Amino acid sequence: MGSRSSIYAAIAAVLFLLTACPSVCRAQFKQEAFKQSYTDPSDTTATDSTQVMFSFKEYFGGLKHTRDARIGVVVGGSSVFIGGAQIYNRQYWKLPVIYGAIGAGVGGGLVYRRKWQQEGSEDFRRMSNWFFAGAGLAYWGALMDGTVNYRKDIPVQAGKATLYSLLLPGLGQAYNGEYWKIPIYYGCLLGSVHFYSVNRKNYLRYKWIYDQATNPDIQYDGPVQESTAKYYRDVYRRYRDYSVLAIAGFYLLQVIDANIFSYMRDFDLSDDIELSLSPAVITDTPAYSYDQYALSTGCRTGYPGTNSQGFGLRLGLTF
Numbered sequence: 001m002g003s004r005s006s007i008y009a010a011i012a013a014v015l016f017l018l019t020a021c022p023s024v025c026r027a028q029f030k031q032e033a034f035k036q037s038y039t040d041p042s043d044t045t046a047t048d049s050t051q052v053m054f055s056f057k058e059y060f061g062g063l064k065h066t067r068d069a070r071i072g073v074v075v076g077g078s079s080v081f082i083g084g085a086q087i088y089n090r091q092y093w094k095l096p097v098i099y100g101a102i103g104a105g106v107g108g109g110l111v112y113r114r115k116w117q118q119e120g121s122e123d124f125r126r127m128s129n130w131f132f133a134g135a136g137l138a139y140w141g142a143l144m145d146g147t148v149n150y151r152k153d154i155p156v157q158a159g160k161a162t163l164y165s166l167l168l169p170g171l172g173q174a175y176n177g178e179y180w181k182i183p184i185y186y187g188c189l190l191g192s193v194h195f196y197s198v199n200r201k202n203y204l205r206y207k208w209i210y211d212q213a214t215n216p217d218i219q220y221d222g223p224v225q226e227s228t229a230k231y232y233r234d235v236y237r238r239y240r241d242y243s244v245l246a247i248a249g250f251y252l253l254q255v256i257d258a259n260i261f262s263y264m265r266d267f268d269l270s271d272d273i274e275l276s277l278s279p280a281v282i283t284d285t286p287a288y289s290y291d292q293y294a295l296s297t298g299c300r301t302g303y304p305g306t307n308s309q310g311f312g313l314r315l316g317l318t319f
Contacts, residue, residue: 071159085146098142105135161262165255172258188250196243203236280314
C-alpha cells in the first residue's frame with residue numbers, strides 16, 4: 001500500500017511541474033540544413049521536384065535555344081516531335097538520317113503488308129515485319145542519341161541515368177558504375193520472360209483442349225477431360241499474368257534503382273560514426289554546431305523579450 005502511495009505521489013509531482021512551469025519541447029537545428037541543395041550549382045537545368053514534369057514552353061524554348069531545358073523534357077518531347085533532341089543538341093545533320101530511316105522502314109512495311117494481304121505469302125508478311133522493326137529501331141536510336149549527347153559537360157545526371165534504363169535495361173546501372181547489378185536484373189528479366197513463354201504456351205494448349213471439348217459440332221475423345229482442361233487453362237492464364245507483372249516490376253525496379261543511386265553517387269558515408277549524449281542548456285539562439293541537436297522538456301527561465309533557457313539533453317551525431 002505504501003509503494004502504491006509513493007507512485008501516486010510521484011505522478012502528482014510530475015503533473016504539478018508540467019503545469020506550473022511552461023513546457024518546452026524544442027529541437028534546435030541550423031536553418032541552413034533545410035536550405036541545402038544536392039544538385040550541381042553549375043547545372044542550370046536542375047529544378048525543384050515539385051515543378052511540372054513537362055512544359056511545352058520549356059521544350060520549345062530549348063529548341064529555339066533561348067533557354068535551357070531538362071533532359072526529361074527534351075527526350076520526352078522528342079518521343080512525339082521526332083528529332084527535337086538533335087535540334088536541342090545542335091546536331092542538325094542527323095535529322096535527315098533519322099527521318100529517312102524511319103520513313104523507309106514504315107513505307108517498306110506498308111508496301112509488303114499490302115502485298116501479303118493480296119497474295120497471302122508469308123515471305124511478304126515477314127518482310128513487312130522486318131521493315132517495321134527497322135523503323136522502330138531508328139526511332140529508338142534517335143531517342144538514345146539525344147540522351148547520350150545531352151549536356152556532356154555535366155558529369156553525373158540523374159535524368160540521364162533514368163532515361164538510359166528506360167531505353168535499355170541495365171544501361172543506367174552501367175552509367176552509375178554499378179556493373180555488378182546488370183546480371184542480376186537481366187537474370188530476373190530473362191527468367192520472367194521464360195516463365196511467361198512457358199505459361200502462355202501451356203495456357204494456349206489447355207484453352208484449345210477446352211474449346212475442343214466444349215464444341216458441340218465435333219466429337220471430342222481426347223485423354224484430358226473438360227473440367228481438367230478448364231482448371232489448367234485458368235491456372236496457366238493466371239501464371240502468365242503473374243509473369244507479365246514480374247517483367248514490368250523488374251523493369252521499373254531497375255529504372256528506379258538507376259535514378260536513386262545516381263543521386264547517391266557522390267554521397268560520402270564515413271566509417272567514423274559517433275553518437276554522444278550530454279546535458280545541455282537550451283536557448284532560443286542557434287548556438288549549436290552543425291552536428292549537435294538538443295531536445296528539452298522542463299522549466300524555462302528568463303523574462304519576456306529576453307532569450308529563454310531550458311535544461312535538457314544534447315545529442316551529437318557525427319557521420
